Amino acid sequence: MVEEILRKIVEDKDFDQIQVSVLHSENSLTRFANSIIHQNVNETHIELVIKGVIDKKIGNIKTTSFKDVDETLKKLKKITKLQKPNPDFKSLPENKNHKTINAFYKETYESTPEERAENVKTLVETAHERDIESVSGAFNTAYTKFYIMNSLGVDKNFEATTASLSTNVTSKTGYGYADFTSRNVKDFNFAGLGNEAAERCIMNENPRSIKPGEYEVVLEDYAVGTIMIYLCFMGFSATDYQEKRSFMCGNIGKKITGDVTIRDDGLDETNFAMPFDFEGVPKQDVPLINEGVAENVVHNSYTAGKENKESTGHAILGSDKPFPTNLFFKPGDSNKEEMISETKKGLLITRFHYVNPIHRIKTIITGMTRDGTFLIENGEIKYPVKNLRFTQSIFEALKTVELISKETKLEGFSWLGGGVRTPKLKLGKFLFTGTTEF
Amino acid sequence: MDIEKILKKVEEKADYAEVRYEKSLTNTLVMKNGNIDAVNVEQEKGISLRVLYDGGIGFVSTNSSKDTDDFIKRAIKMAKNNKSKVGLSKEKAYEDKWAVTQKRKIEDTGLEWKIEYLQDLDKRMMDTKVNIPARIFQLNDTLIEKEYVNSDGAKIMAYHPKIGFFYFLTVVGKTVEQGYKQFGYSGGYEAFDVWDLENVAIDEVKGLNKVANQGKEAPKGKMDLLCGPEVTGIAAHESCGHPTEADRIMGRESSQAGESFIKENMVGQEVGSEYVTIAEDPTIEHSYGYYKYDGEGVKARIKYLYKEGKINEFLHSRETAYKMGIQSNGAARASSYNREPIPRMANTFFVPGDYSFDELIKDIKFGIYMKNFTEWNIDDKRYNQRYIGRESYIIENGEIKDPVKRPVLEVTTPGFYKAVDAAGNDLEFTAGSCGKSDPMQGLDVWMGGPTIRLRNVIFR
Numbered sequence: 001m002v003e004e005i006l007r008k009i010v011e012d013k014d015f016d017q018i019q020v021s022v023l024h025s026e027n028s029l030t031r032f033a034n035s036i037i038h039q040n041v042n043e044t045h046i047e048l049v050i051k052g053v054i055d056k057k058i059g060n061i062k063t064t065s066f067k068d069v070d071e072t073l074k075k076l077k078k079i080t081k082l083q084k085p086n087p088d089f090k091s092l093p094e095n096k097n098h099k100t101i102n103a104f105y106k107e108t109y110e111s112t113p114e115e116r117a118e119n120v121k122t123l124v125e126t127a128h129e130r131d132i133e134s135v136s137g138a139f140n141t142a143y144t145k146f147y148i149m150n151s152l153g154v155d156k157n158f159e160a161t162t163a164s165l166s167t168n169v170t171s172k173t174g175y176g177y178a179d180f181t182s183r184n185v186k187d188f189n190f191a192g193l194g195n196e197a198a199e200r201c202i203m204n205e206n207p208r209s210i211k212p213g214e215y216e217v218v219l220e221d222y223a224v225g226t227i228m229i230y231l232c233f234m235g236f237s238a239t240d241y242q243e244k245r246s247f248m249c250g251n252i253g254k255k256i257t258g259d260v261t262i263r264d265d266g267l268d269e270t271n272f273a274m275p276f277d278f279e280g281v282p283k284q285d286v287p288l289i290n291e292g293v294a295e296n297v298v299h300n301s302y303t304a305g306k307e308n309k310e311s312t313g314h315a316i317l318g319s320d321k322p323f324p325t326n327l328f329f330k331p332g333d334s335n336k337e338e339m340i341s342e343t344k345k346g347l348l349i350t351r352f353h354y355v356n357p358i359h360r361i362k363t364i365i366t367g368m369t370r371d372g373t374f375l376i377e378n379g380e381i382k383y384p385v386k387n388l389r390f391t392q393s394i395f396e397a398l399k400t401v402e403l404i405s406k407e408t409k410l411e412g413f414s415w416l417g418g419g420v421r422t423p424k425l426k427l428g429k430f431l432f433t434g435t436t437e438f
Numbered sequence: 439m440d441i442e443k444i445l446k447k448v449e450e451k452a453d454y455a456e457v458r459y460e461k462s463l464t465n466t467l468v469m470k471n472g473n474i475d476a477v478n479v480e481q482e483k484g485i486s487l488r489v490l491y492d493g494g495i496g497f498v499s500t501n502s503s504k505d506t507d508d509f510i511k512r513a514i515k516m517a518k519n520n521k522s523k524v525g526l527s528k529e530k531a532y533e534d535k536w537a538v539t540q541k542r543k544i545e546d547t548g549l550e551w552k553i554e555y556l557q558d559l560d561k562r563m564m565d566t567k568v569n570i571p572a573r574i575f576q577l578n579d580t581l582i583e584k585e586y587v588n589s590d591g592a593k594i595m596a597y598h599p600k601i602g603f604f605y606f607l608t609v610v611g612k613t614v615e616q617g618y619k620q621f622g623y624s625g626g627y628e629a630f631d632v633w634d635l636e637n638v639a640i641d642e643v644k645g646l647n648k649v650a651n652q653g654k655e656a657p658k659g660k661m662d663l664l665c666g667p668e669v670t671g672i673a674a675h676e677s678c679g680h681p682t683e684a685d686r687i688m689g690r691e692s693s694q695a696g697e698s699f700i701k702e703n704m705v706g707q708e709v710g711s712e713y714v715t716i717a718e719d720p721t722i723e724h725s726y727g728y729y730k731y732d733g734e735g736v737k738a739r740i741k742y743l744y745k746e747g748k749i750n751e752f753l754h755s756r757e758t759a760y761k762m763g764i765q766s767n768g769a770a771r772a773s774s775y776n777r778e779p780i781p782r783m784a785n786t787f788f789v790p791g792d793y794s795f796d797e798l799i800k801d802i803k804f805g806i807y808m809k810n811f812t813e814w815n816i817d818d819k820r821y822n823q824r825y826i827g828r829e830s831y832i833i834e835n836g837e838i839k840d841p842v843k844r845p846v847l848e849v850t851t852p853g854f855y856k857a858v859d860a861a862g863n864d865l866e867f868t869a870g871s872c873g874k875s876d877p878m879q880g881l882d883v884w885m886g887g888p889t890i891r892l893r894n895v896i897f898r
Contacts, residue, residue, distance in 0.1 A: 024502075029877060030519070033690040038524065040516035041877070043776050044500040045484075063481040064501045072481075079477050082549050113519035136693040138876045168693045243470075243572065320476060353696070356815050358826070366824065368817040387817060389824065389848065433898060434848045436822035 003157075005066055006149045009050060014077055017053040017092045019150040021278060022046065023317060026143045030116040033136040035124050040113055049318050052076045053092070056085035062318060090305030095153040098275040098282040099267055104143075105184040108161035111141045119190045126194035127169050132176075132201050135194070137167030141185060144417070146278070146317075154280035162272065163188065164412050168371065169197040173438075174384075176201030177350055177371035179222065181412040181419065183272065200350060200372045207384040209435060210375060216346030217430040218339040218376065224329065224422040225411030226352045227365075227394055228262070232324055234360040234394075236264070236288050237314075238303035239321040247363050247395065251294040257398035262289040264298060264324035266313060271326045271410060272419040279315040286312050288324065292398075298322045325418025332404025332423060339403050339426035341379040347430075348374040348381060352390070363394040368436065389434035400428030439485055439506050445587050448510045452517070454490035454526060456588035456734065459483070460775035464580040465544075467552055471573050472560040474553060484775045489513045494520030495757070499776035526756040527766050529736050531591035536730040537598075540626025544579045544599050547627050552577060555630065562636055563607075568647040572608035577601075579627075584775075592735035600726070600882065601629040602869065605639060611650030613843070616812070617642050617828060619668075622726030622869030622882055632724070645809065645829035649841045656845035656897065657832065662805030663847065663857075663892040664798060664833065667866035669808050669825055670788045670887030675870065677851040678716040679786040679885075681820035682743045682751070683769075683874075684758035686781075694876040696818030699851065700749060702762065710747040710855025713791060713890075717742050718753065720768070720784035726869045727883045729771070733779030736768040743786075747855065753781040773879035780875055788887030791861030798862050798891045800836040806845050806897065807831045807838055824848045846898045857895050862888035 002022055009020045024046045031039035049062045050072065059080030063072050116139050124135045145159040165188065166179035178197040180188055219227075235246030247256075266274055266283025276282050279301055287295045299307075300315035300322040314322035340348065347369075355367035368387050375382045403426035411420045441457040448455040461483035468476040484501030487509060496516030503509055556575050563570055584596040604620040619642060623629035665673070681698040685691050688702070719740040720729050729738050734756050742750045752758070755770035758781055770779035799807070812828035825847045832839040849857075867886035873879070 027877070031693075031876065032521075033692060034522075034688070036522045037520050038495070038522040038690060039778065040494075040496050040520045041778065042498045042512055042516055043877070044503055045776065046502045047482075058476075060476065060478045061480075062478065064483060065481060075479060079479060079549060082553075083474055083477055113516055117519045117521065134689060134692075136689060138693055140876075166693055170689075170692065245572070353818050354815055356813055358813055366813070366815050368815075368822070370818055387822075389815070389817075389822065434822065434824065436817055436819075437850065438819060438821070 002147055005069060006147055009069060009073065010149045010151045012073055015052040015054055015151070017151050019051045019092050019279065021049050021317060022147040024145045027140065028113065028116070029138060029140045030113065030120055031138045032120050032124065035128065035135045037117055037120055050076055052080045053089065054080050056087065056089050057081060057083040058086055058089060059083060088306040089302060091301065092150045092152055093154060093279050093281045093301045093311055095280070096282050098156070101267065101269065101273045101275040103158070103160035103183055103273060105161045108141050108163050108183065108185040109143050111185050116141065119188065122190040123167060123194035126191040127198040130198040130202055132169050132171045132198050135167060135169050137165060139165040148278065148280040150280065156276060156280045158275055160274070162417065165193060167193055167197050169201040171201050171205055173207065174201040174205035175371045176204060177222065181410055203374070204372045204384040207386045210385045212388060212432040212434055214429050214431050216343050217427050218336065218343060218346060218348045219425045219427065220350050221409035221422045221424050222351035222411065223349045224425050225420045226355055228327055228329060228420045228422055229413050230355060230357060230365050231363065231394055232327065234357055234363055236297055236324050237322050238297045238299045241297045242303060242306060245360060246297065247361050248294050248297050254294055255292045256294050257289060257292045257395050258401040259291050260289060260398050260401055261287070261291055261330035263287045263328050264326055265328055266326045268326065268328065271328065271421050272412070272417060273326060277313040277315040278317040279311070281311045281313040281315065283313045298324045327420040329422045331406050331408050333406050334403035334426065335405055335407065336424055339424065340376055340381060342403060342426060343376040344378060346376045347385065348376055358391065364391065365394060366391040386438055387436045388432040389436070390431060391433040392431045397427050397430055402426045402428055439504060439509065441485060441585055441587055444487060444506055444510065445589060447506060448487065448489060448513070449589050451510065451514055452489035452491045454589050456488050456586065458486050458775050459585040461583045462580055464578055467549070467556070467577045469556045469560065469575040472557055477549065482774070486775045487513045488778065489517050490526060491517035493523035493525070494518060495524060496520060497778045524757050525760040527759040527764065529590070529756060529766055531588065532731060532735060532737060533593045534731065535595045537596065538624045538724070538728065540599050542627035544581055544601070544626050559636060559639060563639060563643050566640060566643050568643050569610045570607055570643060571610055574606040575603070577603045586735055588735055594731050594735055596730070598624060599626060600624050601627065602882065603635070607643065607646065609643065609646040609650050611647055613650050613653065615646045615650040617646045620869040622884065623724055624726060624728040625724045649829055649843060653841045653843040656806070656830070656842040658897050660894050660896050662802045662833070663895050664802070664805065664807040665890050665892065666809040667864060667887050667889060668810040668868050670890050671868050671885035672811060672814050672825065673854060674716045674788045674887055675783060675786050675872070675883070675885040676814065676816045677820050677823055677854065678743050679718060679783040681851070682753055683781045684752040684754045684762065687752060688758060688761065691875065695874045699819045699821040704749050707749050708747055709744055709749050709852050711858050712747050713858050713861050714744055714747045714855045715742060715789040716744040716786065717789050718769070718783055718786045722785050725785045725867070725884050727784030729784065732768040732770045733772040734766065734770045736766045736770065738768040741767050741769070744855070753783065755779060755781050771881055773881050777877060777879045782874065782881055783872060783883050785867065785884040787865065787867065787885065788861065788890060790863050790865040790888040793860050793862045795862060795864060795889055798860055798889055799833060799838070802833045802836055805833040806842065807833050808845060812844065821851050823851065823854070847895060848898050849895055853895070854892065857892035858890050859893050860891040862890065864888045
């Protein structure tokens with residue numbers, strides 16, 4: 001039924017080229033606070049996105065109605081013709097074979113509110129085995145089916161499931177956090193997550209004040225995940241690069257960090273792999289920073305056409321800006337214990353909160369630590385400390401990378417259906433510019 | 439699906455039910471350096487159902503299902519698996535229709551006119567001869583139709599046209615400076631005149647150019663501060679509006695947006711000087727956050743969150759009001775039909791005083807005038823915050839002197855408000871997009887205030 005409508009659209013001869021996609025999503029969310037479930041939400045959503053090209057003029061329309069497709073196409077023609085020709089537009093992508101990816105898990109698709117409630121109960125009860133006050137969080141399961149067709153022969157669809165859970169545990173003066181995400185709900189250890197967050201909360205009780213300044217840091221994977229996502233926002237997209245707003249500008253081929261390797265591999269199933277992007281272009285492995293050297297930004301067909309290149313398969317639905325969604329920070333051979341033992345005077349950071357970019361070209365971001373910050377002295381955790389504000393260039397920090405863990409963790413950024421697989425890091429210098437009262 | 443039919447069917451099965459229908463049409467125009475970058479049209483419509491069953495709330499939404507029975511069944515199932523025992527405050531059920539009026543109707547404004555207007559704005563900026571290599575404009579207009587019914591007997595229909603605009607400018611002088619400003623209005627394209635867009639944008643260009651070419655290093659240490667309305671507004675939003683959201687106070691947002699330094703029993707407690715009164719008023723006509731009834735059918739009214747330096751009132755939904763044993767004050771908003779209404783801001787502002795700008799500045803011996811901000815940041819309890827000036831100047835002996843680059847104010851919420859010793863009479867609003875909750879809900883808001891004077895705050 002959906003395919004029939006889409007085929008009819010791509011056969012519209014009034015456009016030189018036309019592309020249509022449909023995203024069908026079913027999201028269920030169970031939220032809990034004060035150790036009790038307080039919100040259960042279920043959403044079914046379908047949207048149709050059409051891009052039309054006439055004489056290099058490009059128009060886009062998005063609708064949730066499948067009833068008035070003829071009317072929608074008429075409107076699209078009108079807005080497309082009103083545009084000026086875009087000389088940078090080369091072509092929508094042609095059809096290319098893609099690899100098969102297994103991203104659909106029946107267990108996730110069929111999970112019920114009763115099962116989510118039971119899982120949350122396990123987590124909450126486990127956390128309460130320790131002397132804590134309350135547990136909060138959100139547990140989400142989602143199904144998406146994506147169709148993409150264009151007038152050049154692309155005709156593909158793909159279905160996927162995701163599940164994600166984050167939890168905060170609080171006691172009188174302590175805060176703890178844990179999260180997990182996977183395509184398969186069977187991969188979750190609910191008791192383990194409750195235990196991790198509660199243990200961190202207890203460790204973090206009665207935090208003391210310390211002076212802001214430059215410290216060595218051991219960053220948990222949660223914190224590294226946030227840094228990676230902000231790096232993406234500040235410059236791994238070809239749009240930012242072409243508009244000279246990216247930190248990669250003028251740096252391709254140059255060493256910009258310590259020996260770290262960051263890549264985007266859409267086919268690696270240890271992350272949220274997809275066989276092709278939202279234009280139907282097959283996914284591939286793209287090195288972004290290789291052993292500290294800036295190598296590539298990611299492209300969709302438009303940004304690639306502008307530079308006479310091939311798309312790297314990073315088109316995003318409903319956006320003209322390509323974006324990496326399957327990031328990997330290459331692991332090392334260390335572990336958290338070694339990182340702590342190698343720290344003379346530093347901080348163990350669980351996660352960052354309310355992060356904002358200050359200077360995109362210099363990759364300077366600011367934000368607060370949250371849910372567990374600890375002082376390390378002479379290789380040992382001494383005591384929890386009150387949250388600190390940091391203001392730090394990511395690249396400058398990554399120039400001081402000393403240890404990288406072997407173990408990695410998947411952190412999601414759900415609004416794009418993407419993920420970051422990240423290790424823990426030990427960095428030599430990280431600047432904290434302020435403190436708070438808790 | 440017909441919302442009244444759904445309500446009729448579900449009424450027998452649930453203790454309480456409400457059904458919301460929303461249809462919207464949004465046109466977006468993006469212009470980069472005078473060239474059209476994108477023209478998008480988005481049409482959206484759907485229905486949601488929220489039920490209260492044995493103390494549990496269930497919420498479902500769809501834009502495609504036609505099976506009413508299944509829709510209701512899913513909502514009840516969600517409610518049954520909700521383990522908290524909640525209630526909703528008892529509120530008057532209104533039957534009403536409201537609409538925002540337009541002078542220059544969105545429906546009658548063609549794309550050609552919008553393109554011409556923005557290209558002219560771009561040209562006027564370039565005519566200043568300031569080097570502005572990157573000029574990004576985004577214009578959105580939206581027509582929203584809403585219908586709301588609940589089992590208490592409320593029936594409300596609304597028609598809400600809205601315009602949103604932002605510019606993002608990069609000015610290159612001796613250094614590179616960037617400026618971003620958002621505008622919002624409920625109504626039609628008379629918005630451009632109301633905003634005085636051309637003059638504001640050209641002032642922005644000139645101000646950024648001054649900082650880029652003449653900006654000195656910002657002084658550090660203890661000094662007085664004049665916050666322009668834009669800075670006063672963001673502070674009111676971040677460190678008064680958010681921490682007075684009742685769901686944050688009750689811990690319901692602790693895993694998402696965060697908590698609050700304010701606790702339930704802190705009403706009446708001092709948070710600022712006597713010159714500090716911050717209001718939240720959704721009823722300001724043509725404001726970006728305007729509504730006559732909130733997302734639960736409760737009539738909107740002004741609320742004084744901080745009053746004369748004391749914590750005064752929280753932002754409530756029916757659920758949080760019930761928990762505190764009071765009436766809702768009509769602050770429940772949802773970003774669309776597919777999101778649950780929760781306590782939110784609409785138009786938050788520092789209530790102006792009597793001082794003129796000259797009176798505010800005249801006895802400052804040494805300080806900073808932070809006209810607007812380039813960046814802000816605040817912790818999850820809304821206590822420790824940081825504002826960095828965009829167009830800022832040194833004040834010496836009651837006069838504005840050299841522009842300074844990026845002065846950094848790091849301060850606590852009481853530290854900020856207790857330092858206020860005077861408020862100006864120049865109330866202005868800026869538009870913003872406020873994000874909260876999971877699933878994320880982005881909402882249109884205004885935030886504002888007058889120029890305010892702070893004594894002896896520390897710049898880092």
